Amino acid sequence: MTLRPFRMVLLLATSLIPLALVAIFVFLAHYSWPAIRFNGLGFLGGHTWSLGNLYANPVERHGQQVPIGANYGILVFIVGTLSTSAIALAIAIPVSLGVAIFLAEGLNARLRPVLSFIVELLAAVPSVVYGLWGYSVLTPLIARDIGPALRGSLGRIIPFFGGSIGSGYGLLAASLVLALMVVPIIAATVRDGLARVPAETKEAAYALGATHFEVVRRAMLPMVRSNIIGACILGLGRALGETMAVLMVSGGALNYFPNNIYSPVTTMASFIVSQLDSALQDPTGMAVRSLAEIALILFIIAVITNMLARFLTGSSRHVSSL
Template identity: 70%
Template sequence: MKFPRVQTVLTVIAAVIPLALLAILLFLGSYAWPAIRFNGLGFLFKLTWNLGNLYANPVTVAGQVVPRGAQYGILVFIAGTLLSSAIALLLAVPLSIGIAVFLTEAVGGTLRELLSFVVELLAGVPSVVYGLWGYAVLIPLVAHQIGPFLRSALGFLPVFAGSVGSGYGLLTAGLVLALMVVPIIASTLRDALLHVPIPLKEGAYALGATHHEVVREVMLPAVRSNLVAASILGLGRALGETMAVLMVSGGALNYLPHNIYSPVTTMAAFILSQLDSALTDPTGMAVRSLAEIAVVLFLISLLVNLVARLLIWQTERRSRVAHG
């Protein structure tokens, strides 16, 4: 009991962080509660988002006052979110492995510094600037080059067949998201590769392995769990990304994507773009339903991050045990 004051003050201040998380969950949840009651589980599985007749007298359904004909289903946005994130990860994971291997094993000195800086810079570019570049450069490129090329090369698969569209859509969103996720995965993987125990590598060389075989058969398997954790972190980023996706995804309402070029909307983009129109609902149920999307998004990202952090924590503990 010599100097308890500093510790007490610091503990109280540090408590702000867990309390903030709790407050976010509580306030969002309680604000969305009437919508959760009204929408039920169908919220997640219905295709149609319809504000209802805002000029007729509201009706009472399930104890909640809502506009006549109002229906809130977010399956379209869940599909858009999952599909664009999946495309992003499918592209970003192999690219990140290539980059991390190149940075740790192929180059050294100034070139490694320079390329690491490029990867860091990629992480520093704000989301809305990616959106601007996507709008100005990537959308015409997808509409006139990448899309037609994919259709002629892979058109036998239904996913790549059909109209290429305007360039706004799933593919463009996935490409932009991939760029944003690569630095997260690549930098984590680079750090892990740098920490692969040297005796492990020397052992493989002593068995006559080539340099690339050491990378492929020894180093990459050694960092597998780091790769999984980093990919999940990247997935979390992609699921919640808002501005860049909003600017290039085209904004689909009430229909599911039929091919990889279709316009889509993600949950995050929808929340941001629809508040103005939801505010025209005099019963407020539309805004509360948007809050319910925020709750769903919050819970998904919480879950994804929990899994990633637990994995990282476990690998750290295991390596600590392994090294004595």
């Protein structure tokens, strides 16, 4: 056995990738451990986030030094994260399927790359720019036009769409921006799946007398079903972890649940950013550790959703769909 330094260097660099994932988990878990012990399961079920009295001497509770009255519950942010992501996906999935079918089958070959490029461009726009657009264009539009129109139509039937519209910042704005950010992920994956359906399958469906759209719906879409599910989970992962765009349009709710689709909300990811300054004022450091606990939960959610998505879409990845 000869020592091969070149291979050793390659192996070392490769090991950094799994090592990074392990390090993220270990260090976040280690740092948030006092918070995990202090908060217990009430962390997930509590709906009050309070830093407590930062000017009085800290007291000892559950074996940890914490400010008097400190309480860390993130149920409001869990609800905010799940509701924005769910509404975003409810909008994005049908739209993405339409876009994918349109791009893969509805165009002649010459137009296809040009219009595909537009969808790829959507994936390249930085999330803070989505936030800027949401802040300066979308939220005024919701307050002035979209909100009143929704309330006047759907709001008459479903109470969740009625009530006060407010300033435009909130659940609806965050969901719409998220939907826009998730569409290119789902659409590109499904489009690539449709493009790989063998010509024989399509021809067989045509031979049975199917129209073009029947071929797409009855023969092609069922073949890429697992791609579609995987792509949706991938999009869900993206939506759950999105930070800046949501932060800039969600209005920021602390300690109350959304009561209609226009209510301000806060997601777990955006809460981490918005709270750092306040949390740093806590002399015991428990607030910063509780934020680390949120980051740890987000990490675990991301790992699970991505594993599910990769198992379903298989290991095939496409350079063009990045």
